[in-house]
Structures are given as structure tokens and as C-alpha cells.
Amino acid sequence: MSDNRKLIKIATAGSVDDGKSTLIGRLLYDTRSLTNDKLEAIERNSKQKGFDYLDFSLATDGLVAEREQGITIDVAHIYFSTENTNYIIADTPGHVEYTRNMVTGASTSQVAIILVDARKGVIEQTYRHFFINNLLRVNHVVVAINKMDLVDFDEDTYLKIKGDFEALIEKSNYNFEQVTFIPVSALKGDNIAGKSENMPWYLGNTLLDHLEVLEPQDLVENTAARFAVQYVIRPKTDKYHDFRGFSGKLQGGPLAVGDEVTVLPSFTKTSIKSIHFFDQTYEVAQPGSSVTITLENEVNVSRGDMLVKSTELPRSEKELSAILCQVNQTPLQVGSKLILQHGVNSVLAKVQSIEHLIQTDFSGEIPAERLQLNDIGKVNFKLSKPIHYDPYTENRDNGSFILIDEGSLDTVSVGFIQ
Amino acid sequence: MSNILIPNPKEAESIHIIREVAAQFERPVLLFSGGKDSITLVRLAQKAFYPARIPFPLLHVDTDHNFPETIVFRDQLVEELGLELIVRKVQDSIDQGKVREEKGKYSSRNTLQTTTLLDAIEEFKFDACIGGARRDEEKARAKERIFSVRDDFGQWDEKNQRPELFDMLNGRIHQGQNVRVFPISNWTELDVWEYIKTENIRIPSLYFAHKREVFFRDGMIWTANEHVYREPHEEVLEETVRFRTVGDMTCTAAVLSTADTLDSVVEEIKSSTISERGARIDDKRSEAAMENRKKVGYF
Structure with a gap:
């Protein structure tokens, strides 16, 4: 196919009211990806709700329940493109209880956009969002410091937040080149596609320009075939x-x-x-x-x-240790027997021991007997047959697996092999 | 000679999904409407199994209100590629008293298709139905999984979907359940058109500008035909139109267009300011029209 445009998959993360849906709506609007009928629907809905601005969040909040509650409750996929790049955004919700969705969105993404509300700064939620991107090794992170219009486009506020976030990077596996900070106002359009006239002190790229210049090596890791x-x-x-x-x-x-x-x-x-x-x-x-x-x-x-x-053999083991994220209501405990799907291969797995839970705010580990929905923990398994894997830190695709409950047949956890 | 295959990421992903269907299910079927998306699916399935044949049949749920061009095209394609085609008719469901024909100005057999489809799934014991729906088409579809598990009634439980991590697809189901599979979930309308162009895929003539007897209603262009209800005052005119999306005549509106080649169609889509489903009469019923139909097993 002659479509030589690069494809960038992006996961977004932000707390409730950080303006994530507005940011995505703004990206769609500024790249002229919203068609007239969609725009009219947004105008109509915004007017009905009595807003004096366009509520772009309506462009993405799809399900009836969400429109009623005004929140995003699942992963939605949004598509737009520019001259050189096709984009897919996995819009994932930012509530504490939705770790599952964030992990899901991040698993297919090369770039993460983490939103920080300029008025609130780096909060516990920000830690969690960054932690998950760090755990999943999303290749590149953009920290969009949003609602700059509400802090008078103040440079010191931006620098304070950037400094706080950089302290977090030091605790992570990321190096500083993999994380980019951009002050924006999604509502007003500052530094999204167009350069902000309100922040002459910011000399970097707009969000869209930044994404456009990302190189393939920023996005994909080169490993063994x-x-x-x-x-x-x-x-x-x-x-x-x-x-x-x-x-x-x-x-x-x-x-x-x-x-x-x-x-x-x-x-x-x-x-x-x-x-x-x-x-x-x-x-x-x-x-x-x-x-x-x-x-x-x-x-x-x-x-x-x-x-x-033959010169690049993976590891072949019947016992393995993995960081697990529980994505289903059914808890996981010592002795649990599950189907382990590694790529397209399936074996049976038994939980030998649970070492600990890992707190998603970088505050360390706590002992645990089971993993509940949205918990992240280190677990040891015994398998019915060996699988041929690479550690997740070396290879995202060959270092991950899902666990399937033999009764419900649902996907209950995702694992990152150590 | 050193020729290097550089993948088109969306095409490679779709082929991966189609192969997973063949590997994970016993009786898959490809839902074929004669529209550009299902035609694209057929090409992707060909590529997935070449030089072997596509290892599953096509199912067309026929409303009998299809454009004749679609049916001619369907039969030619099946013949050319040596595919197995199953046709089940909404008319039969009506005759059996399972569904009742809608009456009046906006009557359509579109929603009636669901019953015929579910009956066919039961008749042939299909465990996976491959469809050409795309997430960019409509807001409710943006949340659809690639492997979407349905119960015996074909119902979609959007609050209780399996998470899909990395590219691992879990198609394990219980007796009576089936899975709807959407291999081109991540394609946009423009992706499909550009693919049809570069792959030189044949599509029905309806997609290109042609002269047609039409009438105007609610800002949309309707086909003037015995199957489409028309008020006496709604005047029939001849216009040069084409279709952007092809459902049956009662639910698909035309657009005024002179684009009569793939190149000009692609150009038109690029500069278009109306979304594809903006010409779908079935979505105009309410803001939640698609979501409500999906919950009860519509495609």
C-alpha cells in the first residue's frame, strides 16, 4: 500500500476534569478532522447544556451512560491524520479504579500524553499515570500542563510543575530525553496545533509539531526477530x-x-x-x-x-516471575490455575507465590495474599509447558502475556515477565 | 535482487486478526454486504491465506431492498474467487412472522436484519462473525473491541467487555456464545479508500458518480424506487450522484458528486466536510441510535 505515512499510537492519561477529552477534541478540531455534522452536533449539545464555549469533550464521549454522567468510562479509539502521520488515540479514563483501562490503552501505544492541571500541579494521580507508562515501557511521554489560561499563562507555575515531575523521572526507568513538557490550554487552543501568543517564554514545539517530528527510533524498539x-x-x-x-x-x-x-x-x-x-x-x-x-x-x-x-534464542522456562496487573473482578491467589496466553501460544499456569503488591505511586511494595481488580503485584508461576520469552524490559511483545480464567473464559490479568 | 517487504501497519494488523479467527474458531463466517468495507475484508482474507483459499464462507443478509448493482457485484466476486456464499433473506423472517415490516415515511428493513442474522448464526452454528465495522464510523463503535463477545441473543454488553492487551486476542467462548470480529477496527474511511485505490480493488458502480432518479427529504438525497416510501409532494428529479456508504436503498442516502474515478473519489473524501454516516438515515433516529441497535445484536 502506498500509504507511507507513519502511524503513531497514543495513550492519554489524566484525572477527572483535567480536560483530556477537551484536548483530544481540540486536536481533532485543529487538524480539521471534525466534519461539519459532528461539529454541528457538538454546537447543538454545547448550547443545550448552556455552555458559552464549544464542549469538544462531546466529540469523544461515546456511550449513553457517559453522556449522562459526563465522564469517560472505557477505552475509546479516536483517529486523525495530518499530511505525514496517521494517529490513533486510545482515550483512557483517569479514575483511581480504572488502572485496568489505562494499562490496556498503554499496551498498544508508543506515546503517552499525561495531562496535568496547572492549578493543581503534580498530584497522586499523576504519579499513578506515570507509573503505568513506566511499567509498560511506553516509548515516549509528553506531559501536557493544561489549563494554563487559568493560571495567567505563568511561567513559574509551569517550571514548578516541570521540576516536580522531573523528580519523578529520576525514580523511573525513563531518561530525560524520553519525556517532553508542553504548557497548553486545550480549551483555548494554546500550543496544541498553533503556537501560543500568551506564552512567549515557551520556546519548544506545540503538541502536534512535537508528535510530527518524533522519529521511528523514538517509537519502536529494535530487538531480536x-x-x-x-x-x-x-x-x-x-x-x-x-x-x-x-x-x-x-x-x-x-x-x-x-x-x-x-x-x-x-x-x-x-x-x-x-x-x-x-x-x-x-x-x-x-x-x-x-x-x-x-x-x-x-x-x-x-x-x-x-x-x-539460531543465534538469538529467547529464554525457555517452565517457571517464571512476572509483574501482573489484575484486569478483572475475579481475584488471583496462590494456587489459582489459569490459561496463560503468550502471543498466540497457550499453556496452563499455576500461581506458586505472590511476592508483594506494588504501589502505583512509586512508594514501594506491600505484602499481599491476593491480587484484586486494578492491583499490580509480583507473582511467581509454574507452567505446564515451557514458553519462549524475552524479559519485558527487552521486548514488549515477547515479554508479555494474558491470563484467562478457565471458568468464565475472561481475560483476568496481564503480565510482564521479569 | 533484494526486495524488502515494508509492512503497512494497519493491513498487517488486520491480517493478523483474520488468521486468529481461522485458528481460534471452528465455524467462522464473513458478513458480506457488498459495501466497500466488506469487499476490503475479502481482499484482506485472501492475503491472509494465500495461496490457500479463504477457509470460511460469506454470509449476506439480504433485505431484498438492495441496489441491484450490489447483488450483481456480489455474485461476480464470489464466482471469481471461488468463495462459498450463503444468502439469508429478511423476507423469509417476515413470512415466518418473526418480524413485522415497518410502515410509513421512514420504513426500512435495516433493523429487521438482526433477526435474520441471529437465525442464520443459529442455523449454521457460526461461532465467529467477521464484520467490516470501523471504530471511526460512529461514537458507540469507538469503544467496540476487536473480538466482541455476544450472548445467545446477540447482545452486546458494553460495560463488561474483555480488555484487549497488546495484540493478544482471547476468543474463548461458552456454548451458545459467539464473537463478532472487526479486523478493520482501526481503519478510517480514508484508509479504506486509499487501500482500494492502491490495491486496485473492484467495487460496485454505485460508489462512482452516475445519473439517478432521486428525491430530496430532510436535506438528504433518497433513491426514488418502489421500495422507498415517498410522499406525493416529494418530487422525483434526475441528479448526478454517488454513494459513500452502501446499505440497502431505504437507509442509504446519496451525495451530489461528479467523482467518477477512484482518484477523484479519494480526493472528494479528503476534502469532505460531512462524515460518512451523515448519509445514513438509520443513525439519524436519535443520538444513541447505533448504541441501542448494537445492544440487541445489530451489526
Whole structure:
């Protein structure tokens, strides 16, 4: 496809009333992504509610319950694009009890926008939002210090908040280059797409300009190639009688024809014979490609198996330790048996021990017997079969898993392997 | 020769999802309307399994109020690609007394489709229905999951959805449940059009400017046809129009347009100031129209 625009996935985080929906509405408005009928609906609704300004938050708050309560209660996805970039925003709510949604939004994002209300400064909520982005290793963080119009666009207020936040960065795994501070007024449009005339002291980019100049290396990590087999393709037609292709989505790094690969879990060695995408063949596939690969030797490969370069083997373990976030009402306790889904592969897992809960405000650990909804904790597992993983700190895709309750079949936790 | 595959991230994601459906479910089906989104899905499914055939059938829930062009197109596509097509008719649900035909000015078989669809799911024991809905279409759809679990009544419980983390899809369901799958969730209308253009995908002629007998009502352009209720004072005119979205005749309005090539259609979409579903009569019923229909199993 000729669409060469880069794709940036963004997660937003902010407390209730920090103006998150307004910020997104403003981005849509300033990039002319709101169509006339949507704009008219916003004008009509704003008028009905008696506002003397346009309530952009109405552009994103989708469900009836939300419109009634005036809050966002789930993850909503919003799309807009500029000349050079396609954007997807996962709008996640900022309540204490919705850690789950923030983790969900951050798991698919490369950039996080954390909103801070200039009048309130860095509060406990801000700690939590930053903690989750730090835990999930979202590649780049923008701290949007919002409602600057309500503090007379005061530079000292901005600097104070920036200083407070920088103290937080020191406690995290981020380095200072990965975090950018921008003073904005989402309601009035200052430093969103257009440069603010009210803050001449701010010399940096507007929010949109900043996102536009982010480079791929700011967004994606380069790791070892991991190819998890989703589906075995056997056409059984005359033309492709002996064709046995392994299809999946390549992650981490490129694979090329001729590469020596090891098939896991059998540890059989072979090499890549061909790489197919639709009716074309390629010498090299870049990470992110959904391709079909054939191998030189007849080896037994089925769904859930993984192809890796023989020089870059992942870890293969039956016991592992992970940071877990509980995303379901069902609590997790020692002895719990669950289905562990790692990529497209599933094994059974048993909780051996819970080491502790981790407080999401950077204040340390506390002992615990179980993990309740929205808790984050360190847990040790025993598995029915080994999985082939990388630590989450080295590889987001191959270092994460979900846990599924065998009874309800719901996704109950997400794990980050240590 | 060193040719390197650089992925289109949205296409790669959709193919990943479609392969997960084939791997995780026993009886998947692709819901085909003859519109551009479901045509795009067919291309993505072709790519996902090539050189093998698409390993699931297509299901068309036919209101009998479709544009004839859509049906001709559907049959050609199925023939060309050697696909299996199942057609179930809303008329049969009406004849069986399961649903009652709407009457009057805004009557449509659009909401009646739900019953026919749920019956077909039961008849064929489909456990996954792949659809072309996109999150950018409508506010309630912005919250839809990629794998959306429905109960026996096809109901969507939007407050109790499974979180979807990273690209891991959990399609495990209980007996009687089924999953609606939306592989192009993250595509915008423009993404679809640009994809159709670069992939050179054939689409029904309705999407291009043509002369048509129409009438104007509520600021929208309606097709003048025996299936569409018209008041005596609503005058029929011939206009040059095209369709941006193709449902059946009773719920899809045309737009005035001279865009008669893919290039000019893409240009028109880029500069358009009316959203796609702005031409969907079915959404105009109320602010929560889509959400209410989804709760009871509408697509």
C-alpha cells in the first residue's frame, strides 16, 4: 500500500476534569478532522447544556451512560491524520479504579500524553499515570500542563510543575530525553496545533509539531526477530501441492531468506526457504509484517511454535516471575490455575507465590495474599509447558502475556515477565 | 535482487486478526454486504491465506431492498474467487412472522436484519462473525473491541467487555456464545479508500458518480424506487450522484458528486466536510441510535 505515512499510537492519561477529552477534541478540531455534522452536533449539545464555549469533550464521549454522567468510562479509539502521520488515540479514563483501562490503552501505544492541571500541579494521580507508562515501557511521554489560561499563562507555575515531575523521572526507568513538557490550554487552543501568543517564554514545539517530528527510533524498539506461528497454510491444490507455509506476524527484527532459524519448542534447526506476502515473494521481511514463511527442511511446526534466529534464542522456562496487573473482578491467589496466553501460544499456569503488591505511586511494595481488580503485584508461576520469552524490559511483545480464567473464559490479568 | 517487504501497519494488523479467527474458531463466517468495507475484508482474507483459499464462507443478509448493482457485484466476486456464499433473506423472517415490516415515511428493513442474522448464526452454528465495522464510523463503535463477545441473543454488553492487551486476542467462548470480529477496527474511511485505490480493488458502480432518479427529504438525497416510501409532494428529479456508504436503498442516502474515478473519489473524501454516516438515515433516529441497535445484536 502506498500509504507511507507513519502511524503513531497514543495513550492519554489524566484525572477527572483535567480536560483530556477537551484536548483530544481540540486536536481533532485543529487538524480539521471534525466534519461539519459532528461539529454541528457538538454546537447543538454545547448550547443545550448552556455552555458559552464549544464542549469538544462531546466529540469523544461515546456511550449513553457517559453522556449522562459526563465522564469517560472505557477505552475509546479516536483517529486523525495530518499530511505525514496517521494517529490513533486510545482515550483512557483517569479514575483511581480504572488502572485496568489505562494499562490496556498503554499496551498498544508508543506515546503517552499525561495531562496535568496547572492549578493543581503534580498530584497522586499523576504519579499513578506515570507509573503505568513506566511499567509498560511506553516509548515516549509528553506531559501536557493544561489549563494554563487559568493560571495567567505563568511561567513559574509551569517550571514548578516541570521540576516536580522531573523528580519523578529520576525514580523511573525513563531518561530525560524520553519525556517532553508542553504548557497548553486545550480549551483555548494554546500550543496544541498553533503556537501560543500568551506564552512567549515557551520556546519548544506545540503538541502536534512535537508528535510530527518524533522519529521511528523514538517509537519502536529494535530487538531480536520473533515469529510466532499463527496458522499453517496448506493449499492442497495441484499448483501448490507440496506448499507448507507458516503464517504469522513478525516482531522485533527482520528475517531474510537463508537465515538459519531454530523452531521452538522442538529446537530443530533449519533455514528460511521463502517469504511470501499474498502473490509476491520477498528476500527480507521487516518487523510488523504479516507474512507466510516456508522452511528448507520438513520440520514439524504447528500453531504456537516460534521461529527465531539460531543465534538469538529467547529464554525457555517452565517457571517464571512476572509483574501482573489484575484486569478483572475475579481475584488471583496462590494456587489459582489459569490459561496463560503468550502471543498466540497457550499453556496452563499455576500461581506458586505472590511476592508483594506494588504501589502505583512509586512508594514501594506491600505484602499481599491476593491480587484484586486494578492491583499490580509480583507473582511467581509454574507452567505446564515451557514458553519462549524475552524479559519485558527487552521486548514488549515477547515479554508479555494474558491470563484467562478457565471458568468464565475472561481475560483476568496481564503480565510482564521479569 | 533484494526486495524488502515494508509492512503497512494497519493491513498487517488486520491480517493478523483474520488468521486468529481461522485458528481460534471452528465455524467462522464473513458478513458480506457488498459495501466497500466488506469487499476490503475479502481482499484482506485472501492475503491472509494465500495461496490457500479463504477457509470460511460469506454470509449476506439480504433485505431484498438492495441496489441491484450490489447483488450483481456480489455474485461476480464470489464466482471469481471461488468463495462459498450463503444468502439469508429478511423476507423469509417476515413470512415466518418473526418480524413485522415497518410502515410509513421512514420504513426500512435495516433493523429487521438482526433477526435474520441471529437465525442464520443459529442455523449454521457460526461461532465467529467477521464484520467490516470501523471504530471511526460512529461514537458507540469507538469503544467496540476487536473480538466482541455476544450472548445467545446477540447482545452486546458494553460495560463488561474483555480488555484487549497488546495484540493478544482471547476468543474463548461458552456454548451458545459467539464473537463478532472487526479486523478493520482501526481503519478510517480514508484508509479504506486509499487501500482500494492502491490495491486496485473492484467495487460496485454505485460508489462512482452516475445519473439517478432521486428525491430530496430532510436535506438528504433518497433513491426514488418502489421500495422507498415517498410522499406525493416529494418530487422525483434526475441528479448526478454517488454513494459513500452502501446499505440497502431505504437507509442509504446519496451525495451530489461528479467523482467518477477512484482518484477523484479519494480526493472528494479528503476534502469532505460531512462524515460518512451523515448519509445514513438509520443513525439519524436519535443520538444513541447505533448504541441501542448494537445492544440487541445489530451489526
